[in-house]
Amino acid sequence: MSNRAPDGQAKLEPPETEPRLSSPPQSDLLQDPPTGMPRWVKLFILVGFTLVLMLGVAQLLGGGHGPGRHFQPSTVSEPVSSPPDSSTP
Amino acid sequence: MPLTAGLRKFSLTVHVSASVGWLGAVAAFLALAVTGVTSEDTQTVRAVSIALEPLTRWVIVPLALASLLSGVVQALGTPWGLFRHYWVVIKLLLTLIATAVLLLTVGSIRSLARRATEQPEISVDMQGMISSLVLHSGGGLLVLLVITVLSVYKPVGKIRVR
Numbered sequence: 001m002s003n004r005a006p007d008g009q010a011k012l013e014p015p016e017t018e019p020r021l022s023s024p025p026q027s028d029l030l031q032d033p034p035t036g037m038p039r040w041v042k043l044f045i046l047v048g049f050t051l052v053l054m055l056g057v058a059q060l061l062g063g064g065h066g067p068g069r070h071f072q073p074s075t076v077s078e079p080v081s082s083p084p085d086s087s088t089p
Numbered sequence: 090m091p092l093t094a095g096l097r098k099f100s101l102t103v104h105v106s107a108s109v110g111w112l113g114a115v116a117a118f119l120a121l122a123v124t125g126v127t128s129e130d131t132q133t134v135r136a137v138s139i140a141l142e143p144l145t146r147w148v149i150v151p152l153a154l155a156s157l158l159s160g161v162v163q164a165l166g167t168p169w170g171l172f173r174h175y176w177v178v179i180k181l182l183l184t185l186i187a188t189a190v191l192l193l194t195v196g197s198i199r200s201l202a203r204r205a206t207e208q209p210e211i212s213v214d215m216q217g218m219i220s221s222l223v224l225h226s227g228g229g230l231l232v233l234l235v236i237t238v239l240s241v242y243k244p245v246g247k248i249r250v251r
Contacts, residue, residue, distance in 0.1 A: 038246035041175045 092166035138205035
C-alpha cells in the first residue's frame with residue numbers, strides 16, 4: 001500500500017488519521033488510505049468468495065459436507081478395528 | 090461509550106489472553122484430532138475422542154465467547170469503533186463465523202466422546218467424524234491466524250457512510 005490512489009495518481013487529500021491507542025504506525029499498510037474500499041479488502045472479499053464457492057462445489061460434487069451434517073443422527077456402522085483381545089497375554 | 094484508561098487496559102488484556110488462548114487451544118485440538126486419525130491403536134483413538142470433548146467444552150468454547158465479547162467491548166469502548174474500520178468489521182465477521190462453526194461442531198464432538206466411552210471399538214463413521222474435526226480445526230486455526238494478523242497490522246481503510 002502506498003500513498004497513491006488506485007489509478008496511480010498522487011493523492012491530494014490529507015492522510016486519514018488512526019485512533020492513537022498504540023504505537024505510531026510503522027507499516028505502509030497504516031498510511032494514507034485511498035478513497036473508497038482499499039485494495040486489501042477487495043482481495044479479502046475475492047478470496048472469501050472463492051473459498052465459499054469451492055466449498056459449495058465440493059459439496060455438490062459429493063463431499064456432502066455442510067452444517068446439516070452436524071444435525072444428522074449418528075449411525076452405527078462396521079467397526080474399523082476391533083478392541084484389544086483381553087485374553088492375549 | 091468510551092472506556093476509562095484502566096478499563097481499556099483490562100479489556101484489552103482479557104481480549105488478547107482469550108484470543109491467543111483460543112488459537113493455542115485449537116492448535117492442541119488439531120494435534121489431538123490428527124493423532125486420532127493417524128493412530129491405529131484403538132485405545133489411543135478412543136482416548137483422543139474422549140479428550141476432545143472437555144477441551145472443547147471447558148477451554149475452546151469459553152475462550153471463543155470471551156474473545157468475541159471482549160472484542161466487541163474493546164471496539165465499542167475505544168475510538169476504533171465496531172463499524173468504522175474495515176479490519177475491525179472483517180475481524181468481527183471472521184470471529185462470528187469461527188464461533189458459529191465451533192458451536193455447530195460441539196454436538197458432533199459430544200456424540201463422538203459419548204460413543205467412544207460406550208463402544209469398545211472404533212466405527213467407520215467415528216473415524217469420519219474425527220477426520221471432519223481435523224478439517225474444521227485446521228480451517229479454524231487458519232481463520233484465527235488471519236484474525237491475529239489483522240489485529241497486529243491493522244490495515245488502513247475507513248468505512249465511509251454516505
